[in-house]
Amino acid sequence: MQHHTWTRVELMRRSCRQVTLLAAAARYRSSIPVAPPSLQSRLLLFLSQRFHDIETILSWSSWFKNRGIRQKNFFYGYTQQNYGDNIAAAYYILSLKGGFRFAGQSEWFRSDRRGKFNWDFMNHRDTSIEEVDVSNTLINYTGLENLVKQRGLRTLSVSGCAEVDDWFLSRLHIFQDTLEVLDISNCPRISVGGLAALQKLRGLRRLDVSSLPRLQNPGLIAILLEEMLPHCHVTAVGYDHSLIYSHTQTDG
Secondary structure, eight states: OHHHHHHHHHHHHHHHHHHHHHHHHHHHHHHHHHOOHHHHHHHHHHHTTTHHHHHHHHHHHHHHHHHHHHHHHHHOOOHHHHHOHHHHHHHHHTTTTEEEEEEOOEEEEOOOOOOOOOOOGGGGGTOOOEEEEETTTTTTTTTTGGGTTOTOOOOOOOOTOOOOOOHHHHHHGTTTTTTTEEOOOTTTTHHHHHHGGGGGGGHHHHEETTTOOOSSSSHHHHHHHHSSSTOEEEEESSSSSSHHOOOOOOOO
């Protein structure tokens, strides 16, 4: 019994000595002047404290951007119901700051840089649209719903459209009986999969696939497109065409 009592007393003494040593070490460290944190450390601390604020700002920015795209491409059902398919399609194109030409007409209707346009297109309610130029606009797969009733469409240019992707191209089959000219150059989201969907457009006579950044082996792809669409002239500039030359030499 006495032995156990002595052991407990000894353990208490050791604990007290450890506490005393720790306290002394703490007082010693506090007496040493500490260098201020570096600019990099302060910057990292600032960013870490506001990480969630930055993340929130970025998410809101993305939401507003996508909201703008959605607004540009919503279905003009009310206009279609009250004014017809042709006027609804025309208004959609002009709202995108694009342009179009009615069948049988030489005049093009276009929006200016401020989005202003001539309302005389309202006089062509019974005339379908034959040519559409929505280059460098926000048109996307959803917005294409506004054009599906234009079964006389012969020319479509979506050059430089950031939202045009493979899904967009896959839906162009609705114009397979009429579409003759298609310009999809400089569209950053188009891949080989989307180009393969163009095989249904047997009426195509001119196709521009220039400067598509996601294409690998563009020379070979241009050759395959010409084989897939034998009556179509394929334009593919902005690439290294060494594959085309080597392919021609090999065939020769």
